[in-house]
Amino acid sequence: MIFNRYEYRLVFRVLALLVTLMLLALITVQAQYIYLVVLVPIVIFEVMDMIRFQKKALDEVDQFVESVHYRDFSRHFDVRRAPTELKPLRKGFNDINTTFKMISRERETQYQYLQKILELVDTGILSYEQETGEIGWINESFKKLMGIPYLKSIQSLEKREEQLYNEVTALKAGESKLVAITRNQQQIKILVTASILRSNEKPFKLLAFQNVSEALDETESKAWQKLLNVMTHEIMNSVAPISSLADTLKNRLQSPDLVNSALNGELEDLELGIDTIKRRSDGLLKFTESYRNLNKITKLDLRKILVCDLFENLSSLMQPTLEKKHIGLDIILRDLSLGVEVDTNLIEQVLINLLINAIEAVKDRENPCITLSAEMQANHKIVIKVSDNGAGMPPELLDKIFIPFFSTRKTGSGIGLSLCKQIMLLHKGNIQVQSIEGKGSAFLLSFPPAP
Numbered sequence: 001m002i003f004n005r006y007e008y009r010l011v012f013r014v015l016a017l018l019v020t021l022m023l024l025a026l027i028t029v030q031a032q033y034i035y036l037v038v039l040v041p042i043v044i045f046e047v048m049d050m051i052r053f054q055k056k057a058l059d060e061v062d063q064f065v066e067s068v069h070y071r072d073f074s075r076h077f078d079v080r081r082a083p084t085e086l087k088p089l090r091k092g093f094n095d096i097n098t099t100f101k102m103i104s105r106e107r108e109t110q111y112q113y114l115q116k117i118l119e120l121v122d123t124g125i126l127s128y129e130q131e132t133g134e135i136g137w138i139n140e141s142f143k144k145l146m147g148i149p150y151l152k153s154i155q156s157l158e159k160r161e162e163q164l165y166n167e168v169t170a171l172k173a174g175e176s177k178l179v180a181i182t183r184n185q186q187q188i189k190i191l192v193t194a195s196i197l198r199s200n201e202k203p204f205k206l207l208a209f210q211n212v213s214e215a216l217d218e219t220e221s222k223a224w225q226k227l228l229n230v231m232t233h234e235i236m237n238s239v240a241p242i243s244s245l246a247d248t249l250k251n252r253l254q255s256p257d258l259v260n261s262a263l264n265g266e267l268e269d270l271e272l273g274i275d276t277i278k279r280r281s282d283g284l285l286k287f288t289e290s291y292r293n294l295n296k297i298t299k300l301d302l303r304k305i306l307v308c309d310l311f312e313n314l315s316s317l318m319q320p321t322l323e324k325k326h327i328g329l330d331i332i333l334r335d336l337s338l339g340v341e342v343d344t345n346l347i348e349q350v351l352i353n354l355l356i357n358a359i360e361a362v363k364d365r366e367n368p369c370i371t372l373s374a375e376m377q378a379n380h381k382i383v384i385k386v387s388d389n390g391a392g393m394p395p396e397l398l399d400k401i402f403i404p405f406f407s408t409r410k411t412g413s414g415i416g417l418s419l420c421k422q423i424m425l426l427h428k429g430n431i432q433v434q435s436i437e438g439k440g441s442a443f444l445l446s447f448p449p450a451p
Contacts, residue, residue, distance in 0.1 A: 020042055024043060063077075064096075068100070077093045077097075123141060123208050123210045124139065124143075124144075125137070126151070126209070127204045127205065127207070128154040130205050135151050136199070146161070146209070167179050168207055171192060173205075174194070174195065175194055176191060179191075179192055189211070192208070192209055193208045300426055300427065301345070302341050303341065303344055304339050305340060305342065306339045308333055308338070310340075310351070313348065318352070318355055321359065322359070327368045327369070328368065328369040329372065330369060330370070330371045331371075332371060332373035333373065335376070338374055340447050342427055343427070346427075347423070347445075349419075350419075350423050350445065351445075353420055354420065357417075358388040361388050361390030361392075361441060365390055368388075371387045372384075372385070372386060373385045373387070381446050381448060381449060384444070385442055386445075387443075388440050389439070389440040391438065392438055395437075398433055424445060424446075429445065431443060
């Protein structure tokens with residue numbers, strides 16, 4: 001072992017002191033006091049030498065402990081110039097420092113690696129001390145998701161998002177909860193997951209925030225498609241025979257033998273009732289057929305098109321209607337080279353639907369105006385925006401308007417926005433709505449970056 005020499009020297013000093021003390025005791029018993037003049041200074045010297053020897057070792061240990069306390073593992077103990085008895089001790093300290101230095105370097109590397117990973121993931125991460133609420137760590141994804149540049153404590157979140165604060169503080173370790181929040185007049189759904197960790201003997205609550213709006217939209221769209229498949233199939237099978245039977249009965253009532261009969265007056269009432277059944281059956285069949293269109297679009301004819309050309313085509317198409325209703329159309333496009341890879345026919349249909357809805361929204365407003373704009377965001381996504389200065393919508397309607405069968409207009413079928421959403425999902429994009437009641441609405445079409 002590296003301390004063998006140190007131990008040998010310590011044993012030698014103890015034995016020497018023990019022998020000297022035994023001689024001193026023997027001389028004292030035999031009353032040969034003259035030898036005390038020689039032995040007493042030797043005993044004193046040996047005691048002082050042992051104290052000095054131990055003090056040197058203790059000083060070395062103190063220096064080592066100090067370096068460990070301040071995590072100064074770069075400190076080097078000079079072995080060559082050390083006293084012989086301390087060389088093994090210093091060598092041992094250097095070996096320990098080297099080991100600590102390697103461990104510290106590995107931990108620092110792992111910390112940097114973990115930090116980079118947490119900064120790159122799309123999931124927002126936040127940790128805070130449970131007792132004080134002080135924020136321990138927060139990543140950029142959380143700041144972007146929540147629109148919060150800085151948080152000192154979890155209590156600060158209450159001032160910005162009271163509902164979210166109440167949800168996350170009540171969330172227990174291992175639990176997850178779906179929370180809806182409004183961001184830039186858009187409602188987004190966030191899955192919050194909680195866990196507990198301990199650091200420096202203090203409990204920290206770790207929260208993960210994941211934006212699942214797009215995933216839920218896609219899942220919801222598929223669920224509606226399956227439901228519509230079943231519903232349209234059953235309605236068509238049930239109503240078609242009724243319509244056919246009504247048509248047969250009407251033809252039978254119009255035969256010459258029945259027209260000239262004595263019951264002609266009663267037959268007219270019967271024919272009127274059959275006409276009503278026929279008309280309502282045909283209307284229901286037509287209505288059902290329109291919903292089947294939601295499931296017919298499965299393939300895209302993708303082509304690269306300039307957004308300015310897309311806007312120009314829409315302007316030419318909608319201009320007569322806009323002029324007739326005295327509605328202004330503003331087009332804002334800073335980059336004329338901006339392009340998207342889309343199925344032109346389908347995206348034009350989406351934009352036409354949105355423009356028709358916007359025309360309906362502004363028809364009773366003073367100075368009605370609709371704006372078409374497009375831009376490339378920092379994540380290279382292309383966003384086309386259709387906005388109006390209409391009446392807007394209350395917050396409770398924002399998460400319902402894309403649901404099939406739902407319409408805010410009495411004459412609406414509830415198919416337009418549902419179809420728009422499916423077309424955008426087929427393009428691996430998304431459609432979102434921003435609305436302030438009394439001020440207007442805006443629909444945002446988000447397209448993935450071009451390959």
